[in-house]
Amino acid sequence: MREINQKPHAIMFPYPLQGHVIPFVNLALKLASNGFSITFVNTESIHHQISKARGHTIDQDIFSEARKSRLDIRNVTVNDGFPIGFDRSLNHDQFFEGILHVFSAHVDELVGNLVRENPKINCLIVDTFYVWPSMIAEKYNLVNISFFTEPALVFTLYYHMELLRNNGHFASSENRTDEINYIPGVKYIMPTDLTSYLQAKDNISTPVHRIIYKSFANIKKADFIICNTIQNLETETISAIQKNQPFYSIGPVFPPGFTTGSISSSLWAESDCTQWLNKKPNGSVLYVSFGSYAHISKDVIEEIANGLLLSEVNFIWVLRPDIVSSDETDFLPVGFENSIKGRGLIVSWCRQIDVISHPAVGGFLTHCGWNSILESIKCGVPLICYPLLTDQFTNRKLVVDDLKIGINLCDKKSILLREGVSEKIKYLINGEKSEDVREQVKKVRKMLEDAMGTNGLSEINFNQFNKDLKAKIAENIEVARKIYNGWH
Structure with missing residues (x-):
């Protein structure tokens, strides 16, 4: 059985795209600097690209330097269902069909093995656009944390897709072009300012559309949502989201020192300008x-x-x-x-x-x-x-x-x-x-900069998330203990 007063040990799963991997790596460093143990999972393909970009002929552990600073981060990989040499950009739809239907089986196997090897693992931090977090979290009794790497405005538009659909601004043969003023926490937005997938009229069953539908149905089961945004920049939008679920704006999640000492998670070799x-x-x-x-x-x-x-x-x-x-x-x-x-x-x-x-x-x-x-x-x-x-x-x-x-x-x-x-x-x-x-x-x-300061809103929100998470971990362990004692 897990101990009641355990510190958080999170398995982290970034989405396999550069713009998602970067904030996930930065978040891993921030969490580890605040007492978390982290098991960071990149796909084999992303891990290979990062290693190649850094000039290594063999796969490298991007967190090796972080561990020298006594941060508790380990690096593992998972297969995404495709060979390393498969061109994911050129075969975009095929790749995302695999992410939608095949990837969860590989994740399930990996998480099962990790939890068996280390029973102290107690939470899962997963990119919001994955479709499987609630299933995996429930199966292994892990706290389900969703990390949204984009602004809260984008989050709430996806969260309220049905409102857009019901009002004829999305998924209509002739989408309305007038102002949208009914999304909670959003004064108004023009249809041309919706995300590209929400501007679609008829082609609304692409692999990415189906990923968005499933992931935002799944998000409603998350225990916590953390977002790479700043509360003062999106106050009304964030307040409206918080009426539905625990939502913490902890951004911007930057590397320690911003321009110095950060980990390179680039998928391409970087020129020095x-x-x-x-x-x-x-x-x-x-x-x-x-x-x-x-x-x-x-x-x-x-x-x-x-x-x-x-x-x-x-x-x-x-x-x-x-x-x-x-x-x-x-x-x-x-x-x-x-x-x-x-x-x-x-x-x-x-x-x-x-x-x-x-x-x-x-x-x-x-x-x-x-x-x-x-x-x-x-x-x-x-x-x-x-x-x-x-x-x-x-x-x-x-x-x-x-x-x-x-x-x-x-x-x-x-x-x-x-x-x-x-x-x-x-x-x-x-x-x-x-x-x-x-x-x-x-x-x-x-x-x-005020938000990032010691007494800034982002730091206050991060500390509150940390406190709430530890309470939820203790609650999960107590529930598991009662079930265990009931069996015995």
Whole structure:
């Protein structure tokens, strides 16, 4: 039997995508620094990619350095149902069908073995988008904790999908286009600001849609929900969610020291841009990155490239080899790289925090991934927004309409053209023109730093979560003890 006064020992399962792995790794470090024991589970594929990106020919334990600092984190892997060499990006739907139907069997086997080997394991911290947490948690008597790595606004839109459906704003042959003002805790939102999957009209049974339906039915059984957001940025939305379930805003979950001493969980080898940036004047460089997952058409790449040329602004552009697709790697305009020598740097990947925290960087042209937004706020860098898919459309609303810390690259209904790209870049990098946006970033940055402080709301919420979790662990152990004694 487990001991009543046990400290939390959590098995953590991030979703197998870069934007989810990063906050999970940061959360693991934060929890371990606060007395938790952690068993961290990446898929074999993700683990292999991280090891390869770090230049290792054999798989490496990303937490080995953390253990030298006496943090109790062990690293294990689980098979996702596909071979290592399977192209998950190119075969997107097939991969997510496997995540939906096959992956839970591998998880069940792994968790069963882990719990048998170590009866002190008492809780499960799982990405909200998995469909199996309540089943696994119940089977092994583990506290069920869901970690949502995106903002609370995105969470509540998925949570209230049925409201959107019943009102004809989602899953209708002709989705309504008027303002949505009936979601609890959300004053209003336009349909074009819903996540891409909630903007669908007829194709609403894709593998990802079915994952969303099942995972948000499953979330209602979670014991606790923790979210990588800041309470002061989404006060009303979070208050409304808390009427339904225990929900703790503990973000932003950053690595210890932010720019120093963090663990590399990148899926790609990272270029060091520091020396190049050191030669540029403060605030003169635009950083351009569209994240780790989304694909962009060759036409859009061409307009952005020509917009950068026309702007005459210094820039670093992260261009993954698979940014267009896994089988098309020649996508830049002819002669582009020769035209930008001296003022432009193209890399396939970099350590983003190092770049945007550098004083030479004055703006970020982004896809509006939530990690990128939080990091930009922390560094006081204003944004140019060009959302591509999933939560990014909703995140754009938070950045441009609500927080007012960025501008749109183009209007929602406009075609992206190089002249417009150039105009927006020059506006943002010219400090005098974009002074209002820059002042607002400073204010929001202060809110973020206050939340992260010793007496800040994020720390208060984290400590309350820790206290409530320990009470729930004790309750689960007592229930199990009574059942055990009843059998004997």
